[in-house]
Every structure is written in structure tokens, then in C-alpha cells.
Amino acid sequence: KAGVTQTPRYLIKTRGQQVTLSCSPISGHRSVSWYQQTPGQGLQFLFEYFSETQRNKGNFPGRFSGRQFSNSRSEMNVSTLELGDSALYLCASSLEPYKLRTNYGYTFGSGTRLTVV
């Protein structure tokens, strides 16, 4: 069974550009969450999608957005990139967000390393 797949693995962008990251969840998983990991702030929740709807959102500016498709694949977009957006972006999938008891929590992908120069 394939795990959570994130593409690309590495990305270098220039300040002011925008970027789109992709996440394919485990087959059958319908919930996708995104986290940002930086040395300064640690792991921070960005948002969660379930059935193509954003169910939960963290404290990030509107430059950070996402969406989920009917096949549960998700993309996140960051517009007008800033140097501080350099981070490892992790995607996690689960069966559903409201059944932690039965879905063994969240399975994480290997992440996309974004460097903004």
C-alpha cells in the first residue's frame, strides 16, 4: 500500500513568486492536513481538508491556501513568497478527521523542502 506522496521533494523559489505543492494521500484516506516545519517555530498546523472542504485552519496569513480534489489529492499554494516561508511542508492523511480512535491517527509524507531566495 503506497504511503502519502508529496511532490516535489525540493523546490527553490524567488521572493515574490508563488508556489504549489501537491499531496496524494493513502488510498482510501479522505482527510488531508498540512503542516509547516521550521527550526524557529517547529511544526505548525496550516489547514485540513475533508471531502473537498476546508474543515480547520491554522494561524497563517491568507497567502497560504489550499484545496482538495474529488480524488482526495490536495494542493497547497503560497503566493507572494517571503524568505520566512522557507520550510519543510508536511502533508498528512487519515481516513476521516473525526475518527481518530479508529484510523490510527495521521500518516505523514516525506515533505517538500521549500527554499525561498
Place this chain on the structure above:
Amino acid sequence: AQSVTQPDIHITVSEGASLELRCNYSYGATPYLFWYVQSPGQGLQLLLKYFSGDTLVQGIKGFEAEFKRSQSSFNLRKPSVHWSDAAEYFCAVGAGRGSTLGRLYFGRGTQLTVWP
């Protein structure tokens, strides 16, 4: 608000020695608790989780953790560390209700170094 504290930023142990990584959480209701491990350049791998029931939880790779409600702690233990255990370990609490249901709050992590 939920929060997680991992008091030890860096721990060094010798191979074969026992290990305990500390985790304290703040949450008003019964928490869902997790330990994840991250190797350099990789994502997070789930070691074990606690939802309810037996407070001593067994995980993968020989790890276990004990939930102590009175101390708001969920410490991770391993009786004998292997060199391959060197990695960063994250404790997380999951909200069980309300608008933050499903969201994970992570500690800042503990970096484990293992001496041969």
C-alpha cells in the same frame, strides 16, 4: 488552548542504555497523545498513540509510553537504545472535540544522539 512541552531539546545516550523522553501536555479534556519520530530529511513516523484505556502503550521499534493524567505527562521509554534510534522525537496532542478536532499540536522536539 492545547500545548505540548518537551523539556529536553537534546539528549545523548550510549548504545544499549535505557531512554526516557519527557512530554507534558496542556489540554482541558481527555487528550489523544502521539509520539512521532523524524529522521533527517524525512517526514514523521508514528511510534505509538494513546486514545483511552490502558495507560501503558506499546509502539513500534520497542518503544513504549505511559500516560499519567495526574502529571499531564506522556513520557516515551525504551529499555535499550540502538544506534539507529538516533533521530528527532516529537510528542503531539490531538484535540478530541470542537473546532480543532483532528488538529495536532506538536512539541518542539527532542534530538536524540546515540554514542556507539
